[in-house]
Amino acid sequence: MTLEGKQLIGSQAVEAKGEPIHAVNPATGETLEPGYKAGSKAEVERACELAWAAFDSYRETGLEARATFLETIADEIEALGDTLIERAMQESGLPQARLQGERGRTCGQLRLFASVVRAGEWLDVRHDPALPDREPMPRVDLRQRHIALGPVAVFGASNFPLAFSVAGGDTASALAAGCPVVVKAHSAHPGTSELVGRALQKAVARCELPEGVFSLLFGSGREVGQGLVSDARIKAVGFTGSRSGGTALMKTAQARPEPIPVYAEMSSINPVFLLPEALKARGKELGEAFVGSLTMGAGQFCTNPGLVIAVKGEALDGFVEAAAEAVKGAGAQTMLTPGIHDAYTQGVNTLGGSDKAREVARGPQGDGPNQCQAGLFVAKASDFLNDEALQAEVFGSTSLVVECADLDEVKALAEGLEGQLTATLQMDDGDIDAARGLLPILERRAGRVMANGWPTGVEVCHAMVHGGPYPATSDSRTTSVGSAAIHRFLRPVCYQNLPDALLPQALKDGNPLNVSRLVDGKREA
Template sequence: MHGNNRIGFELSDKGTATLQSFNPAKAETRAGKFKGATSEDIEAAMTKAKIAFDSYSQTSPEKRAQFLEAIADEILNLGDELVHAAMEESALPEGRIVGERGRTMGQLKLFASLLRDGVWVEATIDTAQPSREPLPKPDIRKMLRPIGPVVVFTASNFPLAFSTAGGDTASALASGCPVVVKAHNSHLQTNELVSDAIARAAEKTGMPDGVYSSLAGEGFELGTTLVKHPNTKAVAFTGSLDGGMALYKMAIERDEPIPVFAEMGSINPVIFLPEKLKAETNDLAKTYAGSITLGVGQFCTNPGLLIGLESRELDQFCETLAHEITTSAAATMLNEGIANSFSKNKETSLTQNGVKLISSNNVETPRNGANAAVARVSATDFLSNPNLQHEVFGPYSLIVTCRDQSQLDEVITQLSGQLTITFMGNENDLKTFEKQIHSAEKKTGRLIYNGVPTGVEVCSSMQHGGPFPAATDSRFTSVGSDAIKRFARPVSYQNAPQFLLPDELKNENPNGIWRSVDGIWTNNGV
């Protein structure tokens, strides 16, 4: 552990302020100090990133793919040291960290495969028609090109997969953009280990100095400076609504506004339809008790809102769910701040008009721990109180009871933007409530049928984002291969000579990728 900031291939120990990570399970500060970045460090990192962009954006897809695969190899080579550091800094169990390491490596390899495939650039060619009347048609070719240095804010709840070498970094590097990471103060050693691994991979594969940097710092100052720096061309963030919106406002108030791709969580409503609930009352309750408490509820897709029609079956569902929650174990949360916020936000929700606590695992809680809880409220009270749509990050869920299908319609219509909305129903249910399903589609990035929202598959068809306030731009995803498109912009080339065109647009198609040529998809030359 060197405790220094990484400025490309160099380490900086200029900072006089120091930070220490914390072990939430033991409620104690961990050994080792990390330097806070100075203004000189920030300037050096951003200058290197700008210079690196000129050459890195021109590297071949194959070279970038090799770089990403080398990062995955270097992360694996860290072995148990990385696993143990991440466990201590997050209080997450070994199995979760090992699985997350695998997901991190899988994401890097996914983008390497995407680069070799080449379709993601959306290469489009419309050939010239010089004899067209009344005016000739020029030769026009278009594809996606990288936008410039990207600042990545790492997440608290995924110390590997949404962090230093997580999906944001992997997709930005894949697109051809250098990355400057703002290390999360909860994961300082984990960040250092992974940052060093990225730097080794960059040197081994011949990437330019400055293609990757990592900075640590206390409070709001470091993040503000990075977002406002003129060399920054985009920001990626996973976290709270307040944090995401603060970054978004800074970015649009710059002399040159830039995009902020912020995933800010949601309450992920689950609608239990009557026939399904009647047939599987207790099983559904047990399934959702597990989903609510999974990972101490610290997922952006945690089911924070359960909705159903008033019935004997819904009452039985609530009783079984209450029992399951009561018998669940208390567990340590990611850090002291998250534990305190959970306790405060849960209490705020429980004190709202009409909200009744129906279950809580009131066992002795470890320091920085959480007691899971479930509450119930009528749809009438829910509809009259926007505060009940605020996310309570942790193992807490609110059950909303609707008197009829019409009131369920009102509830869905009033929902704010969500990452996920789930419908639990059999075929008859889904046909009967088709109107409500279509209404829900307008509110979410992912519609789920007969499953739980916790768990996000990393694949080409995944959409992890949604209408505001789930995300700042519902057109993009932060998970899956399409995440790369956040950091690219379309460029058209009109009547360009062949030697000035990117390989993806040249007549001979040297990379052999699929392209749209005069409206026909082909991987042949022109």
């Protein structure tokens, strides 16, 4: 397939008029063709118009039809074959195996949502039958289902060109909920985006859905991104990226005549707590494993462990020593974009320049442009709590070990943290009491609490929470990974005393969709 460098609006490929956006191969600095002429108000307008026109029809597609559509998208992405992986490698600098895995995850995610759509629990069907003889007042017939919020604007993420981009988790869950989607491609990987966008266009056509179910725009965050979030026909936003980007979208969404929900997954340093017994028993082993998590994918994960917290002493020194050795041996990796590499370098320099943080190791510099040189720093708890610069996320393979005087200071530090995606406990049996003391704090601070693992690697399943209190996300009541993500794009509607002919299928007498229902407060499977 030849890349055309055009906006994909409904079933069309349209050439815009702005300055062309070119991807850059971060491993070589080479500019990649074609250029994608940036879209503007006109393209936003047309995509939103089509999305709105498609909405009422698409949200009422049957469970089977909608599930088949999601599966068809997965099939069409797989049908792109090596072309997709090769282009994504060029645009992201990520290795082949990682991108193949990410493609598997992306397609698996679409198929997971297909199964969720078919099961129909997301409809949350409720029925309180009429009680005409109730005293003092009769009860009318009341039924409830969930319907789609409306067209959703999705922002592609830099660090997952497949799984959090054009057909990633936000798109999959919004489409599953019955929402048309308008994606703003991330400018770092426009070619990958076009390929996946074409697959989506094909799936829409094959499933004979209204063309406005999906559009893909290329352009600037200011013009296309803010334009989408400001458009009255957009009813929710999915975003994965920086804190400044996410909060800007939140502001725009709140300032609209009709404010809308923004699901922004933003900033997290993912604290790892090394509890005393575990540290004593296997500090060295933990240090090595920790650096494995820290340097995976050049640390460019939202769940990268950017903070290690423990009581100071010999055991922690052993951990730091082993981690320092591992950092020194961690090969440099190409980062996703020059911009991300610059921000990383600046973040590391801030730590390095602070008299409160001590550098204990740097990794090899690497050859070529945009190499991520790993880093490990140590600071005191009191300094950490009093210095916002030490608390800032450094997106990449650098982490800070914070030494506490005792477990009380560990708890105080946990309480002082901002909202996080994850919190990790390294613990042995003898640490149960210490862990029990920390757990209520971590539950309040993070969306996912784990023991004896590492935060990188987010399973796409039913129980996953990839979310957490602000600023980890803009809305702690949800997750952006896993089947529960569908709930972000739904709202309840109650139907009172409607004739059967008007009731949606999900609510008709006899339960023709055969979905789980709450009838008079009792669960019917």
